[in-house]
Amino acid sequence: MQGWLEGIADRLRDPSGEIPGVLAARYALRRSRKRRKQFDTLLAMRQRGIVVVTDRYPQIEVPGLHDGPIMAGAAPTEAIARLKRRERALYEDMAGWRPTLVIRLSVDVDTVMARKPDHPRPLIERKVATVPALMFSGAPIVDLDATMPYDQELALAIAAVDQALASA
Template sequence: MSLPVIAVIGADGSGKSTVCIELKAWLETRYPVKLCHLGRQTGGIGRMIAKLPFFGKKLDHGIAGKANKARSDKGPKAGVALIMFLLSLKRVYRFYKMLRLKKQGFLIITDRFPQTSVIGGLDGPDLTVDHPDNIISSYFTRWERKLYYWMTDHKPDLVIRLNVDIDTAMQRKPDHRLSSMVKKIETIQKITFNGAPILDLYSNTQPLEEIVQEAKKAITEILSKKY
């Protein structure tokens, strides 16, 4: 029987990376372990653009405006839809590599996990309009949804959900957009992961040591019951 997939999810600033590293160091003393990042990792590019002198913030706002316009009732234009679809393929490629590692016998810890509970929310499909006016955009939307539903059919054995409030998140990640952070925090509460067991932890009120210990306890229970 293959080893489990443990998904660590949460908004930026919730402590995902730190918890993932702690769990990996603990587990790899007994199991072959791989840590997989299942995001698109494009947020850093936007923040780099915003930091450019003179025109960085203006350019960043322009990009954000186009992204919001793409989510209007008519949907994005063909070129924008293509770019958004290609960015989603980056996540699909990372997910496929993760499944390959699982088949090779590794216990998997994922930083983030794709979801379809909230279309357009954190780690969900980017093409949010169900039936865009543009035929090409409609084609990319259908394919993106199929790929996301394929990914979410592979539900994790355990989801560790790190909850954080907006003040703590922005204090830890001051270079992030406030509106984007609010949306991510709201999305986290709505994700179901097809009925996968979810352990809720609170990184704004619980110390890191307590969070890690509770996560270890839940993982130990999963391993003892199934593996």
């Protein structure tokens, strides 16, 4: 059953498609609740004054991608629409917590395909095209070119973090 549910993830994330049933919608909501629980753990650490660095942060601008709501497609029934609204509410609440700093990596489709040749090109094209839409509740964003030499990219990222922590 778990494998079947994992196999429909792409259909859940397709904004031009339809959410394929209540079971799939409940599965997506369960996964999102798990993400919420992990997020609450990070928030508790942050509220105790611990600096949290993560490579993921919830967003609501682009459902189906980039750590946003999983259910991006149309809800064919009212029961599925309710589940979709409940999932979106989880992400709206999480995304309401403004991060101190976002380091957004910009990369072209061909570079991603060279690094991840097993990923479907249309999905990568959609991800690359939608990254600039992510605003992270107005958090300061530093855009870095992910195709630059790694040592340069790392130095810029560290400098941005140092500056953000000094200002916090």
